Amino acid sequence: MRIVVAKPGLDGHDRGAKVIARALRDGGHEVIYTGLRRTPDEIVRIVIDEDAGALGLSSLSGAHSVLIPRVCEGLRESEMNNVIVFAGGIIPEHDRQSLYDVGVRAIFGPGTTSTEILEFLTTIEKRSESEEPVGVGEEAGWHW
Amino acid sequence: MNKSEDLLENARTGNRRSLSKLLTLVEEGHNSPVQHGSGSSLGITGPPGVGKSSLIGKMIDVWVERGESVAVLAVDPSSPRSGGALLGDRMRMVNADSSDLVFIRSLATRNHPGGLMDCLTPMVDILSECGWKNIIIETVGAGQSEIRVVAFADRILLVDGPDRGDIIQAEKAGIMELADLIVINKSDLPEAERAAKAVKSALSVGEDDTTPDVLMVSAHSGQGVEDLVNQLETVITSTDRERLRVRERLISAWDSTLLNSTKLDTTLQALEKGSITLQEAVDKIREEG
Numbered sequence: 001m002r003i004v005v006a007k008p009g010l011d012g013h014d015r016g017a018k019v020i021a022r023a024l025r026d027g028g029h030e031v032i033y034t035g036l037r038r039t040p041d042e043i044v045r046i047v048i049d050e051d052a053g054a055l056g057l058s059s060l061s062g063a064h065s066v067l068i069p070r071v072c073e074g075l076r077e078s079e080m081n082n083v084i085v086f087a088g089g090i091i092p093e094h095d096r097q098s099l100y101d102v103g104v105r106a107i108f109g110p111g112t113t114s115t116e117i118l119e120f121l122t123t124i125e126k127r128s129e130s131e132e133p134v135g136v137g138e139e140a141g142w143h144w
Numbered sequence: 145m146n147k148s149e150d151l152l153e154n155a156r157t158g159n160r161r162s163l164s165k166l167l168t169l170v171e172e173g174h175n176s177p178v179q180h181g182s183g184s185s186l187g188i189t190g191p192p193g194v195g196k197s198s199l200i201g202k203m204i205d206v207w208v209e210r211g212e213s214v215a216v217l218a219v220d221p222s223s224p225r226s227g228g229a230l231l232g233d234r235m236r237m238v239n240a241d242s243s244d245l246v247f248i249r250s251l252a253t254r255n256h257p258g259g260l261m262d263c264l265t266p267m268v269d270i271l272s273e274c275g276w277k278n279i280i281i282e283t284v285g286a287g288q289s290e291i292r293v294v295a296f297a298d299r300i301l302l303v304d305g306p307d308r309g310d311i312i313q314a315e316k317a318g319i320m321e322l323a324d325l326i327v328i329n330k331s332d333l334p335e336a337e338r339a340a341k342a343v344k345s346a347l348s349v350g351e352d353d354t355t356p357d358v359l360m361v362s363a364h365s366g367q368g369v370e371d372l373v374n375q376l377e378t379v380i381t382s383t384d385r386e387r388l389r390v391r392e393r394l395i396s397a398w399d400s401t402l403l404n405s406t407k408l409d410t411t412l413q414a415l416e417k418g419s420i421t422l423q424e425a426v427d428k429i430r431e432e433g
Contacts, residue, residue, distance in 0.1 A: 007200070020302055021230055022230065024228065025223060025226065025228035025229060025230045026223070026228060027225050027226065027228060028226045028227045028228045029228050030222075030229045030231060030250075031228065031229065031230050031231065032226060032231045032232075032234065032250050033230065033231070033232045033235055034234065034235055034241075035232075035234075035235025035236070035238070036235075038241070039242075041242070042242060044240035045160075045241050045242075046234070046241055048160050048161050048164055049160060049164055049248055049249055050164070050249060050250060051164040051165055051167065051168045078161065079161065123275045
C-alpha cells in the first residue's frame, strides 16, 4: 500500500513518525514522509498527488482535536473518500471517540508495537476487499 | 472511452486527482492514453546527501515566482528484501505543497524487471499533455540502474557537493559523460570552490565545445539558483551525449526484454545445471523475438 506519514501543525517531534515510517517500509509498504509542520491543506494535497491509500497522522502537541478533523474534512471535500486515516502520538482516551466519529480508523498510543500497526493494515486490506467501510468518507462505526 | 482516457480528459482541465490516478495506472503497467507524446524532461542526479531535493525545492521557488508550473517525479529505490520503500524527497521541497503550480510524485523502483523506465516516459508525456511546463526526474546517481533512469531525461543536471569528489568517482559509471550541466551545491561551505575546480579539471582533459559548464549554487541560501534555472533554458545537448543516452535506453529495453522472457526460468535452470553455455542461453532467448 502507498501510505503518507504526516506531521500536522507546529509539533516538532518526529522520532515517532520516523520509526513508524521505517516499520511500514519493512512491512513492504511504500511510505511517503512529509516532514514537519504541514498544514491540513498541504497534507490533503500530498495524499492526492501521491495517490496514497492510507494516511498516518502523528501528533504530540495536543492540537489533534483541531488538526485531524480538518484533514479528514479536506479529504472528503476532495472526494478522497476511500483513504484510510490513522493517528498516533499522544492522544488522550477522552479525545478519541470524536476522532473516530470524523473517520479516523485507528489511534496508536505509546507502547504500540509495529506488528500491531501492520496487523491493522492487513485487516484494513481484508475489509476493503470485502467492501466493508474503512475509508475516511465511508460509513463510520468500525475502528481498530 | 476507457478509464484512462476519462482520467486524461479531467486531468487536462487541471484536476489533480485524475492526473494522480492516471499516473498510478501507468505505473501499474496500463497503457498510456497519450499517443505520440512530446514531453521533455530534465533529469537531476548525483550522489546521496549532496542536496538534490533541497536544490529542486529552491528551483521550484524560482519557477513559481515566474509563474511557471513544475512537476517532479522523485525516484527512490525499493528495499529488495521487503519490497517496501521510504520516500522522503518531498520533505525537502518545503514550499511546494501550497502552490497550484507544483506537482510532486514520489516513485519507488519496485524492483521491476528492467526498472522504472517503462513507465517514466509515458508519465512525462502525460504531465506534458496536461500542461506541466518544467518536468523533473530526480534519482540518486549511485549505480548503473539509476543512471539508466536518468538517461530517459532529455537534459541532465548532475549535482555534487564539496568535501566528497564523489562524481569523480562516479565518472567510472559514465554519469559525467551524460551530464549537460554540472552544479556543485553547498557553495557556502569552504571546500566547495575546490570541488568545483577538481570537477572542472577532470572535465577539461577532453575539453571541446560540448564540455558541460560547472556552476556553484547553495540550496541553503538560494545563491546561484536563479542563474542555474536560466542556464538550463539555454543548455544544448551534444550529439555525443544524445548517442550515449540512447545507448543506455537501448540497454535497459534489452534488459527488460530478457527479464520478461517466458524462457527466462528454464534458461536459468539449464545454466545452473551447466547443460548450456551462456552464449547458447542468449541465442535461445533471442529466438523468441
